[in-house]
Amino acid sequence: MKILVISDYRLTVTLRPEAEIFIGLQKKGHEVTIMTYEDAEYNQRFIENGIRVIPFHPEKKRDKKSIAFIREELVKGKYDILQMFNSLAYLNGLPAAKGLPVKVVLYRGYTGNIAWYDPFMYFKYFSPRVDGVVCLVEAIRQIFIKNAPWAKEKFRTINKGHDISWYKVKGDFDLKAYGVKEGEVSFVCAANDRKMKGVVHLLKATHYMEEDTPLHLFLAGNGMDKPEFLKLINASPLKGKIHILGFRKDILEIVNACDVFVLSSLYGEAITKAVIEAMSLGKAPLITDIPGNKNLVISGESGLVVKPGSALELSEGMKQYLQHPELITKYGEAAQNRIQTVFHTSRTVKEYEAFYQELLAK
Structure with missing residues (x-):
């Protein structure tokens, strides 16, 4: 042709x-x-x-x-x-x-x-x-x-x-500089703030946690420091463990350093490239069940999929990774394999x- x-x-x-x-x-x-x-x-x-x-x-x-x-x-x-x-x-x-x-x-x-x-x-x-x-x-x-x-x-x-070989990290991101200790689980959300991204619900999900929960949440992207978000962060039991990074050129390095990639989107997206990048790096996903991402992650096999707009379900998904840390490796490997085969x-x-x-x- x-x-x-x-x-x-x-x-x-x-x-x-x-x-x-x-x-x-x-x-x-x-x-x-x-x-x-x-x-x-x-x-x-x-x-x-x-x-x-x-x-x-x-x-x-x-x-x-x-x-x-x-x-x-x-x-x-x-x-x-x-x-x-x-x-x-x-x-x-x-x-x-x-x-x-x-x-x-x-x-x-x-x-x-x-x-x-x-x-x-x-x-x-x-x-x-x-x-x-x-x-x-x-x-x-x-x-x-x-x-x-x-x-x-x-x-x-x-x-x-995609091909996992496309996603090569060029350096390290130091989690310890943000107070992440051995045994704590780090979650990352990479997105520019728009209502459809559902960041409000992700922040509300941290309100279901205890103050001593071994969890850190990193927010990377433009607009993550808006007053509405800051108010929710200050009211969260984990306010000292939620880190606003802003727009970053080293986003792959940040994602690679963390344990779990979180997508809290509500609607309007097709297949989300940020999730594919994280899966290609072998990161365990926690995503919402929006139409565009249908079958990207198989819940319970290559990650966790929860209802969009539900802070409670997002928190339960986070807790599942906290209570069963072996799933981070298991789902991360399965997610990477899914990109290299199905996608x-x-x-x-x-x-x-x-x-x-x-x-x-x-």
Whole structure:
């Protein structure tokens, strides 16, 4: 197959799971061309793997010059698949593909703002020119089908795969500097504060603990020092063991140093990358049962899954790790194995290849 991809590959860490799909397809014998920003960090790796890179990405919505540029490449290259990953690409790539035999595939990575009555959806996902839509998780596909049942065959769930080798820590994070003693269990939540992250419930969960509970909680990310959170921390029996770290570039080192990764999200997310990173590092997860993370962690096998919005259940999950510390190692190893098998990048490559071949067969 000849595949043209239009996406933004300027940030290696964020875009690696996506970029490696097309390196995998290139290695399987398909001819991949990437259209992205000239200064994209991933360009060199694409080139090293035999992928042609076109240093271009649309900057405006429905821009005549961008549409013409993309169309010229589609005609000249005689591509089988046009795969796009963002709105600027969609709004220029779709009109560029008008009347051409290329199969057009879009991508959706989050569950929110999908509605049949939204007119903008018909310029993108619900457009008759779209042949397929890759959904990051099954919850997204179900929302699409509910809102566009006439197009249900277009939507396909394919998780972005990972590889544990991508997540290498470059240094150590000193837990002792924060008063963590031998035998105490350290929990970490890495997230920028938004209501959907449910940090309020995580902090309330510490109110169910005793003052001498051997537990430390680290909060990493922007907005963790907001007054509402500080008030809950000051009222917690563990107020001296809750540590606000703010935004950190060494987040992998922090996660790697801790025992358990906590996700207290309430809604709106697809599969959460921070959890995948923690699982890749062999950290035991404690997450909430939001639709986007369905089957990411199997509760009682590769971590613990609790009801979203329940401080009590979060506290019970934390206590389970405290009372049965052997689960930290057991679930951590199982979580890492789950990433390397069920959510491995090689599986994603195979599923993209199969989806493209199905579209071409039609």
